Amino acid sequence: MPTPAPDSHPRGIDSSRSIRDHATEFFEEAEALTIEDSIWWARGRRSIIRLYMDQAKTKNVENILEIGCGSGGDLVLLSRYGRVWGLERSAILAARARRRGVAVAVAESD
Numbered sequence: 001m002p003t004p005a006p007d008s009h010p011r012g013i014d015s016s017r018s019i020r021d022h023a024t025e026f027f028e029e030a031e032a033l034t035i036e037d038s039i040w041w042a043r044g045r046r047s048i049i050r051l052y053m054d055q056a057k058t059k060n061v062e063n064i065l066e067i068g069c070g071s072g073g074d075l076v077l078l079s080r081y082g083r084v085w086g087l088e089r090s091a092i093l094a095a096r097a098r099r100r101g102v103a104v105a106v107a108e109s110d
Helices: 029-038 040-059 073-078 091-099
Strands: 063-067 083-088 105-108
Touching: 029 040, 029 073, 029 091, 040 073, 063 073, 073 083, 083 091, 091 105
Parallel strands: 063 083, 083 105
Antiparallel strands: none
């Protein structure tokens, strides 16, 4: 797929820069977190996670690893069920996840 010209993005973003993991890497942090915390599919996914984790509570879940944790929105939910760790390939998103302050640690790795 050809890379669009840097000036073709409606937000004035240099779209020739590689998106490592997620398009919200280009947004300011507050805006990105608002989008990621409120978008319909993320809210739906959290409902499903909550359903399964409520069932898992009876199995003494203590430690939870989320692989591909993004900016850590699901880590907030998962932290209600045990100690959470995150793994994220994007340095930008991993830093955002760390700043949420709910994970024991968030590592960066492919």
